[in-house]
Amino acid sequence: MIPRIYIPGDSGALALGAEKVAKAIARELAERGVEAKIVRNGSRGAYFLEPMVEVATANGRVAYGPVKPSDVKSLFDCGFLTGGHHKRWLGAPDKIPFLAKQTRLTFARCGVIDPLSLDHYKAHGGLRGLQNAVAMAPADIVKQVTESGLRGRGGAGFPTGIKWKTVLDTTSDRKYIVCNADEGDSATFADRMIMEGDPFVLIEGMTIAGIATGATKGFVYIRSEYPHAVATMNRAVEVARKAGVLGVNVLGSPNAFDMEIRVGAGAYVCGEETSLLNSLEGKRGVVRAKPPLPAIQGLFGKPTVINNVISLASVPIIMDKGAAFYKDYGMGRSRGTIPIQIAGNVRHGGLFEAAFGMTLGEIVDDIGGGTASGRPVKAVQVGGPLGAYFPRALFDTPFDYEAFAAKDGLIGHAGLTVFDDTADMLKQARFAMEFCAIESCGKCTPCRIGSTRGVETIDRLAAGIEPEKNLALVTDLCNTMKFGSLCALGGFTPYPVMSSITHFPEDFKPAPARAAAE
Amino acid sequence: MTMQLASTEIQSRTAAIIQELKDLEGPLLPILHGIQEEFGHVPQEALPVIADGLNLSRAEVHGVVTFYHDFRARPAGRHVLKLCQAEACQSMGSDAVATKIKQLLGIGFHETTRDGSVTLEPVYCLGLCACSPSAMLDGEVIGRLDDEKIEEIVAEVRS
Numbered sequence: 001m002i003p004r005i006y007i008p009g010d011s012g013a014l015a016l017g018a019e020k021v022a023k024a025i026a027r028e029l030a031e032r033g034v035e036a037k038i039v040r041n042g043s044r045g046a047y048f049l050e051p052m053v054e055v056a057t058a059n060g061r062v063a064y065g066p067v068k069p070s071d072v073k074s075l076f077d078c079g080f081l082t083g084g085h086h087k088r089w090l091g092a093p094d095k096i097p098f099l100a101k102q103t104r105l106t107f108a109r110c111g112v113i114d115p116l117s118l119d120h121y122k123a124h125g126g127l128r129g130l131q132n133a134v135a136m137a138p139a140d141i142v143k144q145v146t147e148s149g150l151r152g153r154g155g156a157g158f159p160t161g162i163k164w165k166t167v168l169d170t171t172s173d174r175k176y177i178v179c180n181a182d183e184g185d186s187a188t189f190a191d192r193m194i195m196e197g198d199p200f201v202l203i204e205g206m207t208i209a210g211i212a213t214g215a216t217k218g219f220v221y222i223r224s225e226y227p228h229a230v231a232t233m234n235r236a237v238e239v240a241r242k243a244g245v246l247g248v249n250v251l252g253s254p255n256a257f258d259m260e261i262r263v264g265a266g267a268y269v270c271g272e273e274t275s276l277l278n279s280l281e282g283k284r285g286v287v288r289a290k291p292p293l294p295a296i297q298g299l300f301g302k303p304t305v306i307n308n309v310i311s312l313a314s315v316p317i318i319m320d321k322g323a324a325f326y327k328d329y330g331m332g333r334s335r336g337t338i339p340i341q342i343a344g345n346v347r348h349g350g351l352f353e354a355a356f357g358m359t360l361g362e363i364v365d366d367i368g369g370g371t372a373s374g375r376p377v378k379a380v381q382v383g384g385p386l387g388a389y390f391p392r393a394l395f396d397t398p399f400d401y402e403a404f405a406a407k408d409g410l411i412g413h414a415g416l417t418v419f420d421d422t423a424d425m426l427k428q429a430r431f432a433m434e435f436c437a438i439e440s441c442g443k444c445t446p447c448r449i450g451s452t453r454g455v456e457t458i459d460r461l462a463a464g465i466e467p468e469k470n471l472a473l474v475t476d477l478c479n480t481m482k483f484g485s486l487c488a489l490g491g492f493t494p495y496p497v498m499s500s501i502t503h504f505p506e507d508f509k510p511a512p513a514r515a516a517a518e
Numbered sequence: 519m520t521m522q523l524a525s526t527e528i529q530s531r532t533a534a535i536i537q538e539l540k541d542l543e544g545p546l547l548p549i550l551h552g553i554q555e556e557f558g559h560v561p562q563e564a565l566p567v568i569a570d571g572l573n574l575s576r577a578e579v580h581g582v583v584t585f586y587h588d589f590r591a592r593p594a595g596r597h598v599l600k601l602c603q604a605e606a607c608q609s610m611g612s613d614a615v616a617t618k619i620k621q622l623l624g625i626g627f628h629e630t631t632r633d634g635s636v637t638l639e640p641v642y643c644l645g646l647c648a649c650s651p652s653a654m655l656d657g658e659v660i661g662r663l664d665d666e667k668i669e670e671i672v673a674e675v676r677s
Contacts, residue, residue: 015646015661047648186604189645217543224551224588225644227657260542263551265586268642282546282572284585300543342648344609349648372610381605385642415647419609431608435642441585 002037003081006054006061008111009040010196011228012189017069018051024072025053032076042197044111045351046098054093057083063090098348098367103329105337106314107190107353110197116235118243121200127245129319133208134253141212142168145315147323149335153190154180154271154308155383155412155488157334157401160315163305166295167213170303175215177206178280178299178306181222181229182264182271185384187343187415190351191309195222195229198313199236200245203259205312207250208319209305210257218259219299220309221276224266233261268439272487273306275441286441287487308413310339329355334400342368344381344417354399361395364418375420379428379504383412385435386492388499389419389428408499410492425504430458432496436489446481447490453477454497464510471501471508525563531556532564536571546572546582550589559590594637595630597675600654603640606647615651615663616640622672636675 007022008014022038029036043050052065053075062083064075071088078086090096093111104110113120121127133141146161167175179202183191194202206218222230237259240246248256267285270276274288277299298304314336318326327335334356340363342349347369364370364380371377379389388409390397397407404411419428433454440447454477461470478494485491501508535552539545549568553560560583569576583589601616620626623638630637646652649661655671 011644011659012646012649012661015649015652015659050649183645184643186606186643187647188643189647192645225641225654228659262544262547264588265547265550266588266641267586279547280544282544282582284581286585344606344647344650346648351648385605415606417606417609417647423609428605428608431605435604439642 002035004037004039004056005081006039006041006056008043008051009115009228010043010050010111011192011226012047013043013050013052014228016047016050016066020069021051021053021067021072024069028072028076034076034081036081039114041113042111042115043193044093044099045107045193046096046348047350048348049090049096049098052090052093055081055083057081059083061093063093063096064088065090098350098352101367102353103337103355104353105317105326105329106201106310107194107198107339107351108317109201110193113198115197115199115232116239118200118239118245121198125320126200126316127204127251129316130204130208130245130251133211133319134251134255138168138212138214141208141319144323145212145318148318148326149323149330149333150311150314150318150326151334151401152308153310153314153338153413155185155410157411160307160311163295163307164209164213166293167215167303167305170296172303174217174300174302175213176299176302176304177209177213177215177218177259178277178304179206179218179220179309179312180271180273180276180306181220181226181309182276183226183309183413184223184268184271185386185413185415187381187417188341188384188413189343189415190339190341190413192226192229193351194309194313195226196232199233200240201313201316202233202309203236203240203245205315206259207246207257208315209307209312211250211255213303213305215303215305216256216258218257219280220259220261221264221270221280222261223264223270230261230263237261267441268435269441269487269489272489275487277304277306284441286443289486310413331355331357331398331400332402334402338399338411338414340399341413341415342418343415345371345373345420346418347372356398356400358399359395360390360397360399360416361392363399363416364395368416368418371418371420373420373422375422377418378421378423379419379425381417381419381428381496382415383410383495384415385432386410386488386495387412387415388495389425389503390499391503393503408495408502410495425500425507426458426462429497429500430455430462432493433458436493440489444484444486444490446484447486447493450477450481450485450490451493454481454493461508467508467510474501523557523561528557528561528563529567532567533571536568540571546574546579550583550586554589558593562591595634597636597656598639599636599671599675600639600641600644602642602644602646602650602652604643604647606643607651610650612651615668618665618668619672622668623675
């Protein structure tokens, strides 16, 4: 048997030098006259070990990492093609603690298979969900997704099945499935990883959504900052079309479904669903007022399911193993698993899929291993630029939609940014307002004007000008933005601002006092 | 250096892109991406051609082009360097990285060096948040920027 070498083609691995490693391995193979097949897989998500190279041996896969191009010669000398020992040797990948502790449902194949091999996909349980779905009545598919308890993984946490039911129940000559892959939140990369590492699971999930709701056309709206994801998805759609997974007869059934990949143009606000729909229609990415709901009047005025990548990619396993299987994981009203993305100043950064319910402290300290700088953790921003900053005092908060809301925070797309004690929370609060000002679509006043006034007021605070008055002003402004904005951009910018003020008041003291304290 | 194109040339090449893409549902963004790929920016001369081809007003086309950060009104430098300035990168010192690169290149964000070699831009997240601070040079991703990598980048854009 020809040995197989897996070298991730995932953007994160490439950013850490995977391409140079792949070239070095190919060169070494040629020089030694050894035959082997190089597979460019996705990443398993343990970025502190990337580039992680794996070899398929008679005793299963063996991982090495993080591999540098200069390690390649010695890897061959140590016989890594048969799993030989080396200083980068990590053993069986699924025994690596960071990976062994996870519950991989949505990401089961990510980093394991060749992303563009439909045969690999099928060999690892792919297409079973779709096969079940084509034999079912649309209402039964919707019922199964509803019963699984799956909620929108993009951040809003709205029950996916209920959204689908509205689209199914709305009569129209044309309906759409739109996948929101405009993953603009800092600390999030789950959508990117799945599109680069297991694109067929998204295609399968969207096709099931189409069959369940009577939609025949799908769009994946991917941000332009993700060129590798765009390329992989485009190639995967072509493969799926050729194999009859997409087309007029999905898997030989009478159901028709096809899809297109579309690329955004650098507007963060297009991650908001109605703004994304406008963008797809070729308009300015301005937010629409709701109602009408997109499920009733969405893309081009037609009933539209708009779901996040991870929501759709979680559907195939629900249709394969049943609602009860999925629902069995989790806590309270947060069912199933969530891919937690541990990022920023952290030792063991990466993607960690787990059932809901772990505490923030377990994730940051035990899984993440604390800060990369070795300094104490000061704050963790949960849920991207619109999420709250959590202090250590709230590390007992369990990862659950309701538990985070109760602490004036949000899970969002489940990204965590860890900051050490050098972070200045006034600066972070200012950035939240500044970012909102840069990215505001301009439709509603609280967001468009409020964000700019917010930056100015925080600047006055920093300069020590009338601190009490300006602090009261920021608080009042946040209140107006929270309740008066049309969408989450203006409405949630107060979360990082107010959580900084509430949990880190010492950073907002007037400048002389701050200087004296240091 | 970029050659100055005649406006008739821009118009005919724009018309060809429109012809190829206009049957898509919601064709404007794909067309604008196509034009930017063709010319390196979205030239003013292309706008009336698009408006005409899609039966839109010039104001509508102008509105869309100017809404999105990606579409340039002028050509960029030979290299485009994007530095991530979002929270995860901030937590790993992206501010200091930006300051250093600005100093080495002698330009600020949204500026191009006088020799036209490089345009520097901020970007709010490249999805490389577990390998911060990160950057993108001409579409190639770079993670865990340190002094050594910064110097490599600067040497590459200057060469």
